[in-house]
Amino acid sequence: MRQYILKRLLLMIPTLLGVATLVFLMLRVAPGDIVELKYAGTGAFAPKEVLDQERAQLGLDKPLWHQFLSWMWGIVRFDFGNSMWTGRPITYEIWIRLELSLELAIMATIVAILLSVPLGTIAALKQDTWVDYFVRVFSIAGLSIPSFWLGIIIILGFLIIFKWLPPLTFTSFWVDPKANLMQLIWPALAVGYRYSAVATRMTRSAVLEVLREDYIRTARAKGLWERVILIRHALKNALLPVITVIGLEFAFLIGGLVVTEQVFNLNGIGMLFVESITRRDYIMTQALVLLVSFAFIFVNLIVDLLYAWLDPRIRYQ
Amino acid sequence: METYGRAIRKAVTAAILSLAILLFWTSAQAAEKGTARSGGELVFAVGETPPSYDGHRETTFAMLHPIAPHYSTLLRFDPENYPKIVGDVAESWSVSKDGLAHSFKVRKGIKFHDGSELTSKDVKATYERIIFPPQGVASARKAYYGMVDRIETPDVSTVVFHLKYPSASLLANLASPWNFIYKAEILEKDQRWYEKNIMGSGPFTFAEYVPGSHWVGKKNPNYYMKGRPYLDSYKAVFIRDTAPRVAAVRSGQALIEFRGFNPAAREDIVKALGNKVVVQESPWICNLTVAINNEKKPFDDVRVRRALTLAIDRWEGSKALSQISLMKFPGGLFRPGAQFATPEAELSKLAGFGKNIEAARKEARKLLKEAGVPEGFSFTLKNRNVKEPYEVTGVFVIDQWRQIGLNVTHMPQEGGPYFNDFRQGNYETGIDFNCDFMDEPDYQLLKYLSSDKSPLNYGRYKDSALDDLYEKQSRATDSKERLKFLRQFEKRVLDEQAYQFHVLWWQRIIPHWTKVKGWKITPSHYLNQDLRDVWLEE
Numbered sequence: 065m066r067q068y069i070l071k072r073l074l075l076m077i078p079t080l081l082g083v084a085t086l087v088f089l090m091l092r093v094a095p096g097d098i099v100e101l102k103y104a105g106t107g108a109f110a111p112k113e114v115l116d117q118e119r120a121q122l123g124l125d126k127p128l129w130h131q132f133l134s135w136m137w138g139i140v141r142f143d144f145g146n147s148m149w150t151g152r153p154i155t156y157e158i159w160i161r162l163e164l165s166l167e168l169a170i171m172a173t174i175v176a177i178l179l180s181v182p183l184g185t186i187a188a189l190k191q192d193t194w195v196d197y198f199v200r201v202f203s204i205a206g207l208s209i210p211s212f213w214l215g216i217i218i219i220l221g222f223l224i225i226f227k228w229l230p231p232l233t234f235t236s237f238w239v240d241p242k243a244n245l246m247q248l249i250w251p252a253l254a255v256g257y258r259y260s261a262v263a264t265r266m267t268r269s270a271v272l273e274v275l276r277e278d279y280i281r282t283a284r285a286k287g288l289w290e291r292v293i294l295i296r297h298a299l300k301n302a303l304l305p306v307i308t309v310i311g312l313e314f315a316f317l318i319g320g321l322v323v324t325e326q327v328f329n330l331n332g333i334g335m336l337f338v339e340s341i342t343r344r345d346y347i348m349t350q351a352l353v354l355l356v357s358f359a360f361i362f363v364n365l366i367v368d369l370l371y372a373w374l375d376p377r378i379r380y381q
Numbered sequence: 382m383e384t385y386g387r388a389i390r391k392a393v394t395a396a397i398l399s400l401a402i403l404l405f406w407t408s409a410q411a412a413e414k415g416t417a418r419s420g421g422e423l424v425f426a427v428g429e430t431p432p433s434y435d436g437h438r439e440t441t442f443a444m445l446h447p448i449a450p451h452y453s454t455l456l457r458f459d460p461e462n463y464p465k466i467v468g469d470v471a472e473s474w475s476v477s478k479d480g481l482a483h484s485f486k487v488r489k490g491i492k493f494h495d496g497s498e499l500t501s502k503d504v505k506a507t508y509e510r511i512i513f514p515p516q517g518v519a520s521a522r523k524a525y526y527g528m529v530d531r532i533e534t535p536d537v538s539t540v541v542f543h544l545k546y547p548s549a550s551l552l553a554n555l556a557s558p559w560n561f562i563y564k565a566e567i568l569e570k571d572q573r574w575y576e577k578n579i580m581g582s583g584p585f586t587f588a589e590y591v592p593g594s595h596w597v598g599k600k601n602p603n604y605y606m607k608g609r610p611y612l613d614s615y616k617a618v619f620i621r622d623t624a625p626r627v628a629a630v631r632s633g634q635a636l637i638e639f640r641g642f643n644p645a646a647r648e649d650i651v652k653a654l655g656n657k658v659v660v661q662e663s664p665w666i667c668n669l670t671v672a673i674n675n676e677k678k679p680f681d682d683v684r685v686r687r688a689l690t691l692a693i694d695r696w697e698g699s700k701a702l703s704q705i706s707l708m709k710f711p712g713g714l715f716r717p718g719a720q721f722a723t724p725e726a727e728l729s730k731l732a733g734f735g736k737n738i739e740a741a742r743k744e745a746r747k748l749l750k751e752a753g754v755p756e757g758f759s760f761t762l763k764n765r766n767v768k769e770p771y772e773v774t775g776v777f778v779i780d781q782w783r784q785i786g787l788n789v790t791h792m793p794q795e796g797g798p799y800f801n802d803f804r805q806g807n808y809e810t811g812i813d814f815n816c817d818f819m820d821e822p823d824y825q826l827l828k829y830l831s832s833d834k835s836p837l838n839y840g841r842y843k844d845s846a847l848d849d850l851y852e853k854q855s856r857a858t859d860s861k862e863r864l865k866f867l868r869q870f871e872k873r874v875l876d877e878q879a880y881q882f883h884v885l886w887w888q889r890i891i892p893h894w895t896k897v898k899g900w901k902i903t904p905s906h907y908l909n910q911d912l913r914d915v916w917l918e919e
Contacts, residue, residue: 096797102432104800107816108440108521109827109837118519149432150592151576157592219628223653229632232424232618233595329618329625331593339430339621344797 065372072365080357084139087353088132091346097124098148098344122148135350144351149343154351157336164234165333168248168255169317173310175256176263180306183260184267185299191272199264206261212323214254219327222250234331251328255321259313266309270302277301300374307374311367312360319356417899419608421917423615426626426635430593430619433576436561437511438519442906445558446639447596447617449910450610451494452561452581455485455504455540456552460901460909464720464820466556470504470582480547480858483555487538491605493564494579494586501534506565508532508542510572518572525554525823528855547858550823558818558907584610584913593619604913611899611916623769630892636917637893640906641665643707643769650892658892661902665887666716667816669708669774670828672881675842677809684752686879688745689810690733692785697738698777699885706770708777709888714829714871716886716904719820721867731876745785756786763802763811766793774884775812803839813839813881818907822867823855829874829881840881847873 099118103110119125123134138145144154187199222228230250235243274280275298283293322334333352340348372378429443436444436452456474459465468474472488491499512529514520528548533541544551561581567574579587582605585598596617600610618635620626627646629635631653642650650658671689679685695711703709713728715721728734735741749758764775772793779789789810794802802808815837817824827835830851831843847870854866875882891902896918903909 094797095801096799100800100804101796103440103521104804105796106440107814107837109524109824109835110440110521111524111836114519114521114523115836117517121517121519150430151433152592160592160594216624219625223628223631227632229628229634232620232629232634233591326622327625329620329622329629331591331619335621336593342796 069365069369072368076358076361079361080354083357084136084350084354085132087350088135088346091344091349092128094344096344098122098346099124101342101344102149135347139354145347147340147345147348149340149345149348154348157348158333158351158355161331161333161336163236164248164330165318165321167237167244168252168321168330168332169314171248171252172256172259172317173314175252176259176310176313179256179260180263180267181299181303184264184306185271185294185302187264187268188271188275189294196268199268203261203264203268206257206264209258210323211255211258211321212327214257215251215324215327218250218254230328232329247328247330251321251324251330255317255324259310259317262313263306263309266306267302270305271298274298274302304371304374307367307370311363311370315356315360315363318359319352417611417914417916418918419611419916420613421919423612423637423897423912423915423917424635425615425617426620426629426638427596427617428619428621428623428626428638428640430621431596434579435573435576436559437507437514437563438521438576439559440521442640443619445907445910447590447598448579449558449561450583450585450598450615450912451579451587452583452911453491453499454556454558454560454562455508456556457558457911458556458819458903458908460903460914463903463908464553466552470499470562474552481544483542483544483551485540485542485555487540488605489538491582492603493582494601494603495564496603497564497566499562499564499582500537501540502537502565503562504540505532505534506568507560507563508540510563510568511560515572522554522557522559525550546856549855549858549863550821553819553821554823556819558910583911585612585615588614595619606913610913612912615912630894633894636897637891637900639891639910641707641889641891644704644890647890647892654894657895659895660890660892662891663889663902663904664710664716664718665707665816665889665906666719666818666820666825666904667707667814667887668712668716669770669884669887670813670815670881671778671884672803672808672811672813672839673879674806674809675840675880676806679752679754679758680809682752683878684748685754687732687876688748688752688754688785689782690875690879690882691741691745691748692787693733693778693781693882693884694738694741695734695885696736698781702770702773702777702885703888706773707887707890708770708774708885710886712883712886713875714825714883715822715867716820716825719904721820721822721825721864723868723871727868731872732879733875733882742785749785749787757788758786759788759790760809761790761792763799763808764791764793765799765812766795770887771812771814778812778884806839806841808839811839812884816905818905820904822863822870826851826854826867826870829870842878842880844873844878844880 099115123131146153147157183199187196190196231243231247234247237244280293280298283297319333319337321332322338325332325334337352427443427446429441431444431447432439434448453470455471456466457469459467470487470491471485474485476483487501487504493499509532510518511520512523512526514523528544528546528551530543530545563575564580567580584601584604586601588597588599590596597614599614620629626638627649630638631650647660673680673686675681699709699711710717713723729736762775762779765771775791779791782789803811815828828837829847830838831848832838832841833843834848850866850870854863857863857866874880889902898918899914899916
């Protein structure tokens with residue numbers, strides 16, 4: 065197993081290198097550059113010499129291969145460079161937003177698990193009853209309603225009914241848990257509900273499938289309690305596909321909550337991503353793509369390891 | 382004798398009555414204004430985040446709104462009496478008879494936030510950085526100071542700007558809100574230190590910045606104006622999207638947003654908060670223009686360009702667009718109502734500004750026909766993919782052109798390709814914009830100079846007559862003479878050649894909580910942002 069983990073970790077390197085090369089080239093193909101956007105975007109009278117000087121400061125006057133190699137050399141030394149927009153180190157810019165994004169992703173995942181596993185299981189157990197229909201409607205509604213729209217409704221509800229709005233700025237959970245939860249619980253609910261809808265449907269069909277397996281019939285024939293059959297035998301096996309869905313969604317949440325972050329004015333990775341792309345902040349965008357790719361690869365590895373834990377038949381060589 | 386006594390009595394009575402009326406009026410005024418009180422934190426929203434902290438380098442309000450309160454400038458625009466210029470660091474100033482030397486006395490007792498004295502040396506180092514930036518330093522407004530030959534400091538409290546030629550705009554340029562006075566000693570060591578650090582002499586000291594989230598300033602107890610600032614602190618919260626920004630003001634979590642909202646947001650906030658908010662409105666020194674690629678056929682023909690401007694009914698458009706967007710005031714090259722603006726009667730004689738739209742469109746069709754442009758001729762209008770006011774205006778302009786038989790496709794684009802296409806000349810027509818911090822022809826006319834002289838001119842034309850007129854007006858110190866050149870310039874751009882033309886000037890709308898006092902709207906969102914006079918009622 066240790067060898068397997070090591071192999072997977074080593075495989076990350078060529079994958080990330082491939083992603084890095086691809087994103088580097090793709091960004092350069094897009095028209096416009098950060099200097100033009102910065103000056104022309106505000107209508108400033110910036111002569112060519114000013115633009116050229118700025119480009120030179122950012123290294124944009126160098127040939128592409130030079131830019132690529134110096135960026136790669138930085139990555140090898142874990143130096144991701146400075147943001148072309150603010151001039152501050154990339155690691156700092158990401159770090160101050162990562163806590164919020166990670167916490168929101170974790171909270172949304174908890175909301176999704178708390179909703180999806182019980183609801184999906186109950187719906188499977190009560191198949192074709194009003195309970196099942198209710199859960200199905202609830203989850204289809206979750207799939208149909210975009211989380212940002214739900215976010216807007218939550219915010220409008222608070223504004224109109226309570227004349228209140230969640231805090232505008234982020235406070236760390238370790239500094240003030242109450243202020244932290246007051247801000248993040250609402251986007252976590254909005255995102256978690258949608259996230260749970262997929263997982264609920266997955267749980268329901270997986271549990272339904274597992275309940276029809278021979279070993280469940282055998283367990284029942286042996287006279288085991290229904291609760292033991294469900295939790296120890298059915299649910300543990302049914303959770304395999306659910307974990308895949310939850311894992312992939314979790315990785316997506318790290319950098320993909322752009323609109324929800326906009327609606328709730330959250331200073332997260334998603335907003336940084338969009339801003340860096342629209343500003344043509346190449347260095348920042350490249351670093352963020354690498355971060356999200358790493359999150360996907362890492363979460364996939366964790367999911368694979370969880371598989372082995374849940375199903376002893378699975379052994380990685 | 383009796384008549385004389387009666388006359389004295391009458392005079393005394395009249396004097397007492399006048400005094401009483403005066404007292405009543407002043408007390409009523411005072412009651413209306415309220416007595417400024419100290420304390421509290423002003424929380425305001427900012428729609429963008431600052432790139433660097435360097436005012437000399439940056440060009441966005443997102444830098445000015447949170448950072449301007451940390452700095453002083455040599456002169457400033459008096460917000461109560463815009464465009465009057467008053468001193469900030471400068472206590473007084475004088476101009477030599479030939480107009481070539483401007484001498485400023487630096488106020489004594491101004492201290493940087495580290496306790497050191499601000500002297501003429503700091504002013505000189507600041508302006509030399511702006512006007513003659515050393516290698517590796519980007520100065521965004523260097524081009525506006527071409528008239529300055531050198532700067533001298535005869536003593537610690539005097540700074541003299543020596544000019545190559547007399548300039549009509551120097552004083553206004555020295556009141557630029559971007560020209561933060563930096564500390565010479567710091568600049569000597571590192572010219573780029575201010576890009577990532579703050580050390581000013583303004584009413585507020587730097588407290589905290591969380592990139593992407595908020596910026597906090599604390600009261601400067603050593604500020605040179607006794608009793609100012611009133612606020613204990615301020616917090617600028619960065620909210621990029623309009624809807625959350627409106628929600629922040631509605632909820633009271635932010636008391637004001639200084640850039641401006643559109644009419645819909647104003648209605649929303651006023652409806653929700655009633656008399657808890659007041660709305661300050663002003664014309665804005667910003668406008669949208671129609672850029673025309675003068676190199677592409679058939680737009681290289683002046684008849685076609687004139688037809689395009691003649692077709693636009695700015696007067697009726699103003700009524701409709703001002704209800705739904707920032708677009709409001711029909712005007713020429715200068716902000717309507719400003720000192721350089723062409724009076725309406727004169728303006729209406731220029732192509733596209735007449736009040737008889739039917740006649741104008743009839744002429745437009747005739748011109749198109751003469752130029753050989755067929756009915757239903759198709760072309761594109763490139764635009765920024767920003768709904769308000771860009772896309773709204775794009776739709777309006779296309780509708781106006783449709784009425785003279787043109788078939789125009791609207792192409793909203795993201796910023797990168799949009800500016801790239803404009804710069805490369807890869808467009809036929811497009812919606813362009815202009816925004817300045819003051820009403821000053823040296824600024825407002827730059828866009829219309831020959832394209833090899835102005836990076837802002839996307840029209841891709843060269844016109845030495847315009848370039849000459851620009852130089853003449855810029856050097857004219859007699860206001861009547863200057864106005865004459867300005868009118869000639871305006872007529873040539875908008876009417877005779879119709880190289881490119883304005884659609885409408887913007888309206889600035891600031892709804893804010895009534896408890897925010899001491900802040901007055903100006904025609905620019907770049908001005909009056911040092912917050913030194915702002916106070917909170919409760």
